[in-house]
């Protein structure tokens with residue numbers, strides 16, 4: 626197995642899985658809260674493993690819709 630130095634771990638409290646994706650905290654913060662997921666500390670960048678990314682994906686989608694409606698776009 627190849628090891629990578631810059632490998633990141635999931636930022637979720639007591640998870641520690643390999644991170645699949647990263648987001649800026651402000652983009653995912655409310656989705657995390659709604660999903661009941663706690664993040665370690667208060668980082669600018671949040672790393673999520675596949676499992677936790679899936680967990681917030683639904684909330685992220687919902688938020689995107691809300692955002693679009695707020696701007697009055699016809700969706």
Ligand SMILES: [Zn+2]
Pocket residue numbers: 635636637640641642673674675676677
């Ligand atoms: Zn995780």
